[in-house]
Amino acid sequence: MTIRHQLLATLSVAALAISAGTGWSQSENAARAALEAAQAAADAAAEAADAATDDAVAAVEVAVAASGQAQCGPSIAGPWLGASAEESDISSVDEPLQARFLDEENNIFGFRVTDGNQRIRIEARSNADGDPSVTLLDSEGNEIGSNDDMENSLNSLLEINVAQGDYCLRMGELRDTVDVTVQVGRDGQQPLMESTALTCSPDTEAEAFAAESLELALAKGEITSAGSAERNRYLRFTLDKASPVSLRALGDGSVDPQIALFDQSGQRIAINDDADGRNSRLDFSPVLEAGRYCIGVGAVNGGAQGTITVSAKTLDPQEYIRRAAARGELPPVDDSYPVAPLVFKRTQGEVILQGSSANWFGFELSEPTLIGIRTLGSPSGVDTKLVLFDASGRVVQENDDSDDGRNARILPVLLAPGSYKLALTDISVLDQIGAPLRPVVILAEKYVAVDD
Secondary structure: OOHHHHHHHHHHHHHHHHHOOOOHHHHHHHHHHHHHHHHHHHHHHHHHHHHHHHHHHHHHHHHHHHOOEEEOOOOOEEEEOOOOOHHHEOOOOOOOEEEEEOOOOOOEEEEEEOOOOEEEEEEEEEOOOOOEEEEEEOOOOOEEEEEEOOOOOOOEEEEEEEOOEEEEEEEEEOOOOOOEEEEEEEOOOOOOOOOOOOOOOOOOOOEEOOOOOHHHHHOOOOEEEEEEOOOOEEEEEEEOOOEEEEEEEEEOOOOOEEEEEEEOOOOEEEEEEOOEOOEEEEEEEEEEOOEEEEEEEEEOOOOOOOEEEEEEEEOOHHHHHHHHHHOOOOOOOOOOOOEEEOOOOEEEEEEEEEOOOOEEEEEEEOOOEEEEEEEEOHHHOOOEEEEEEEOOOOEEEEEEOOOOOOOOEEEEEEEOOEEEEEEEEEHHHOOOOOOOEEEEEEEEEEEOOOOO
16 A cells, blocks of 8 residues: 555544544544554655655756766756866866857756865857856856946856855857857966956056157148957057147947046046947047056957957047037037938938948927837847937937837927937947948827817
8 A cells, every 4th residue: 555545544534533523532442543643644645755856856966977977956067177086176277167058958067176266257258249148156056156248248147156066057048149168277377368448557568659749740641550359459659738639539349348448547537438339439538638548458258359440540530520420419510511401201211321420410499399210220130219409409208229129219209499400320330431321211290189
């Protein structure tokens, strides 16, 4: 008879004894005994279930061990970073251990630590402009550390002290393309990625940006210097006379550059990322004071394949205003930048965008009017942005990526009588020379109250 059958039988005896209408005094002891027997049977059943669970867990662990995988808790397992558990010992390997994470379904990697209080470095570098994350689990499956986005980068870095034992890495990728190199090493071993943090001390190795004082070089025209985006670069220059200067970092392809300027002591003066779309810019107006300086540039998506071009030119305030208009940041102040009339209640047609240069539209209202404007450009790959300005240059409303898409929309807004300007830009190719021409449809509507 099974434990379940024993439990049912004893409960039945107890029920019969209790339900007897006569002779309760004679049956009370029998009922109590039956209930005690039922409790004992229930305890036995629970012990049997626990034993069965332990046997199942042990069977899983044996199967995992036999398959050469790391085990972190009853349901988390994955291949060792090395060829075996012994060859995945971070405390003894000569070189850091690496693996490629290519499939979200196979995102567990194991390693072992045999030294106590071991300092380890876990790195995850995307090979496809992605956004990886790492989570560290102990042998029981408990989370003991995680990281997404190291400083100034979408890649991941986790530095942590761990005790002896087996560990698992759970990898993640926040973007569609999964191609990540993961590395685990200990202090003193070669890191997978150079830190993307920009620092330039007096001892930092750097190139000469100009062969003479920067203001003399700029008097001859713009200065440029191109180099690999795989690691940070530093360029030094001297400014003998305070001058208005504009510094830029332009990345090609998927490179997302950042730029910083340091004084001769290594103190950071300014830093920028994404002033012009993905590209970066530092403007010093009215002047950058005379002195010795160091420019630092690097890719926010550390280890990116491509080139970063650093440029310097004399900052012309009028040119700055024209550039701001070209980027859709300020309304044109004169006739130097074309402004087309915005026609309401019909499709404007195809608007050709070259790079991110803004297309400007203007309109006049003679009475309070409720208007709405939207773009249709995402099918052609355009990421549109709309900014609406009043006559004073104040931003009335702006939008990028409405309705969970890449089109833009000015929600219905009641405008007072006056003059207005609208900037339309494609931020996906902001300020890129030679960017392709792509069509965008702009729809502008006026809403009129209807009497019941």
